[in-house]
Amino acid sequence: MELVSNERDVPGKHGRHFSPPRPWFKSGIRAFPEDKIVDQAEQVIIGSSAAGLSALEAIRKIDRQCPIILISKEAGPPYSRVALTHYIAGEIKFKGMRMRDGDYYGKMGVKALLGKEVVSLDTARKCVTLDDGSAISYDKLLIATGSKPLILPIEGTGRRGVYTCLSSADARKILRTADLTEEVVVIGAGLIGIQAADGLYRRGLQVSLVEKLPQVLPLMIDETAAGMAEAHLREKGIRVRTGQSAQKVLGKGPRVSGVALESGEIIPCQMVIMAAGVAPNVDFLQGSGVTVNRGILVDERQQTNIPGIYAAGDVAETVDLLSGERVVNAIWPEALFQGEIAGLNMAGVPATYQGSLAMNVTSFLGLSMASLGLWEAPGGPYEVKAQTDKGRRTYRKLVFRDGKLVGAVLVGHIEEAGVLHAMIRAGTTFDLKGEDLLPQPITWGRILLANALPGRG
Numbered sequence: 001m002e003l004v005s006n007e008r009d010v011p012g013k014h015g016r017h018f019s020p021p022r023p024w025f026k027s028g029i030r031a032f033p034e035d036k037i038v039d040q041a042e043q044v045i046i047g048s049s050a051a052g053l054s055a056l057e058a059i060r061k062i063d064r065q066c067p068i069i070l071i072s073k074e075a076g077p078p079y080s081r082v083a084l085t086h087y088i089a090g091e092i093k094f095k096g097m098r099m100r101d102g103d104y105y106g107k108m109g110v111k112a113l114l115g116k117e118v119v120s121l122d123t124a125r126k127c128v129t130l131d132d133g134s135a136i137s138y139d140k141l142l143i144a145t146g147s148k149p150l151i152l153p154i155e156g157t158g159r160r161g162v163y164t165c166l167s168s169a170d171a172r173k174i175l176r177t178a179d180l181t182e183e184v185v186v187i188g189a190g191l192i193g194i195q196a197a198d199g200l201y202r203r204g205l206q207v208s209l210v211e212k213l214p215q216v217l218p219l220m221i222d223e224t225a226a227g228m229a230e231a232h233l234r235e236k237g238i239r240v241r242t243g244q245s246a247q248k249v250l251g252k253g254p255r256v257s258g259v260a261l262e263s264g265e266i267i268p269c270q271m272v273i274m275a276a277g278v279a280p281n282v283d284f285l286q287g288s289g290v291t292v293n294r295g296i297l298v299d300e301r302q303q304t305n306i307p308g309i310y311a312a313g314d315v316a317e318t319v320d321l322l323s324g325e326r327v328v329n330a331i332w333p334e335a336l337f338q339g340e341i342a343g344l345n346m347a348g349v350p351a352t353y354q355g356s357l358a359m360n361v362t363s364f365l366g367l368s369m370a371s372l373g374l375w376e377a378p379g380g381p382y383e384v385k386a387q388t389d390k391g392r393r394t395y396r397k398l399v400f401r402d403g404k405l406v407g408a409v410l411v412g413h414i415e416e417a418g419v420l421h422a423m424i425r426a427g428t429t430f431d432l433k434g435e436d437l438l439p440q441p442i443t444w445g446r447i448l449l450a451n452a453l454p455g456r457g
Contacts, residue, residue: 181271
């Protein structure tokens, strides 16, 4: 769909930029002189990560002048959380994580309230209250507040040296302690835990991974791929403890000195990274009337049960494209897509989100892995075709339903992940011969051509 705006571009020293915003929107927004409403806008966006920025840019494609206020807990320019590992490893400076330049909000004609947190939402009065007591009123609102880290309810988590790893502020705390640390325990071997372990290992620390489930990356890969991952981690010198829970963070005085496991083992360390999972950041919605299940329930337009209020990204509960089940699919590509859909609808352009499709990609200590769609093949009418080479540490698992590709797990060669993702979304039907499942990446153009020829299969 081509989007056309009748607003005028004004050239400036940086090239084309947006015309000055119209005077702040007043009609349709109630005035509450008794309240601390200090500002108002047609569009208010809470959150400055993937979903929030995607929505902002979608709105600006349609309306180059409408007043927009963006509120973010982050005090600086937008940055990519995907790059946190490289920042912790010391491979890049903070500037290397930035997604946009320092003048981004000015160029977009947006009033950015940075370093501010929304603490409540009043849907009747159509305003949000900030942590400084001030309030912002809106005509339309996007909630893109992302996730918050979970802290396990175990003794000792209040000691100095226990951190989460989800934001730049977390990373800075970790780095301040890393230079005084020789050993670190990462509790949780999901994506965040694996990435934290990777960055700290490359920084020169002795790393131990503790996972209460029987394998690493339990929500991303199957048992075969996990076996390869664990073997790779151990070869690099990382201690892996699966099927065990951390029972207590030990310390000498206020500082961390080790972690006690349920097996009785004590792992010495001077720092602990809590990577036991995340939850949608929705605490400020209590009493607002916005419906929250595992995440904020939204429809195909990313709109909540309250007209004019939208949600996108890690905080939103959408529908899985393949299973039809309600899910919170907290991955970067879907956050971008959901934010765009929300932004278009907020700007008055009807757009629908067909559903989320799981896609997780990671690389740690030189080993790359990816999983897509219904990679678990949860019984029923699924056909699995797989090829394993433990020596080369490569693995390809393709899952079909009614002849259509619906899932995949890749280890070693993940170059084809993007093609497979597109094929799953498109519902592509094809057949594979045994020789097609060789260790090297598949030439998918050849496969699709062969399927189109008479006599194939």
